[in-house]
Amino acid sequence: MTLTYDDLLATITDPGGREILDPATGDLVGRAPFRSVETLDEAITRAKAAQPAWAGRTDDQRKEMLLAAADAIDAAAEPLAELLSREQGKPLNGPNARFEVGACTNWLRATAETDLPDLTLIDDGETHAELHYRPLGVVGAIGPWNWPMMITVWQIAPALRMGNTTVVKPSEYTPLSVLALAHVLNTALPQDVLTVVAGDGELGARLAGHPDIAKLMFTGSTRTGQAIIKSSADTVKRLTLELGGNDAGIVLPDVDPKAIAQDLFWGAFINTGQTCAALKRLYVHTDVYDDVCSALTDVTSAMPMGRGLDENNVLGPLQNKAQYDIVSRLVDAARDSGARILTGGDPDSEGPGYFYPATLVADIDSDNPLVVEEQFGPALPIIRVESIDEAVELANALDVGLGSSVWSADADAARAVAARIQAGTVWINSHGGVHPMIPFGGVKMSGYGLEFGVEGLKSVSAPQVING
Known part of the structure; x- marks a missing residue:
């Protein structure tokens, strides 16, 4: 059965939720289910409980599920693009809504097909040492309103690939797009491996300080990034921050x-x-x-x-x-x-x-x-x-x-x-083009940490050396 725009919207909206308006017309797009900090805490608890089983799957099994998730996006591409256009404002054509939905599948497939093998560091007859990359646990993600679907996939695909579960807090300006994306992805993923909780900025602050969030990925302003650094300090949380550019x-x-x-x-x-x-x-x-x-x-x-x-x-x-x-x-x-x-x-x-x-x-x-x-x-x-x-x-x-x-x-x-x-x-002789196999990240006040390719997989993993 083909998923229509109306069907997709009906699965994610809440009659009593926050009004989301079309920035081109001012018309109502839908009502987003804005949740409380307590709801976010519950989602993190479920994600933590689901993580060992997800990590316990074989590498090939996780690859297959990410590829199935990409297929699910392809099957729902047009209603996803229409919702994105209505909520974010970007046109369907050009490097815009349809392009963004297509980028989601491209990144999922590229991430699924990227390997991060164990490495023998030394084996000289006296010393044997190996480097392995283990899951971190629960990875939190806070996304922006400019490329809400694509950047969410940038954040969650490597985390899932490496055996982490994920909890996403979308921008309050574009929550419907990310909720719809997650609904489609979750048709191919086990329960509680990917959860999206929409709400105000207090949810982002809670993600940054929550003791069960092992890693936080954030794309947004430098000022918000600075606040996240401060909030994450007590839990010594790993961070990937993609901040302002100019x-x-x-x-x-x-x-x-x-x-x-x-x-x-x-x-x-x-x-x-x-x-x-x-x-x-x-x-x-x-x-x-x-x-x-x-x-x-x-x-x-x-x-x-x-x-x-x-x-x-x-x-x-x-x-x-x-x-x-x-x-x-x-x-x-x-x-x-x-x-x-x-x-x-x-x-x-x-x-x-x-x-x-x-x-x-x-x-x-x-x-x-x-x-x-x-x-x-x-x-x-x-x-x-x-x-x-x-x-x-x-x-x-x-x-x-x-x-x-x-x-x-x-x-x-x-x-x-x-x-x-x-x-x-x-x-x-170009500007802004990104590729799923080419590392991307900033310097100075534009943040730190790398995304994409092998370096992106490393960023959502815990390196472990086995010596002996």
């Missing part, structure tokens, strides 16, 4: 502006700019500055924005009013400072929804708030630089370092610049 891009003078304009656009405006590792400040060498601005303006002004369920749109609204206000404030401040608005910057205040047009801001000072604060929306400042040394200095000047990019016709020159940038990932 990623820099550097354009060298040898580029063909028209050739890179489309990739620059998507680097900055994927998910309407609501991505931690999106391009958020662009430093362009003066020799190509005007041409880059012109080419990027042509691409940006042609991209359709509107309600996500319209198949023609590739940009949607900001997910919530608070984020809309941040973007509006920063663009207005840039305009007031004398910066030049190339396109956008003029939202329609009369229409419904949190739509802010894709905005390019040129001739802006490097210390302008739009540059130094993470706007997390569809507004890109373009800063003129006189030299590559100046660009590198400005890129490294902030206290964040999630991702960055270098744009050049000369790959060797680009790599030489990349090596000087303080960021967890530096892309060459």
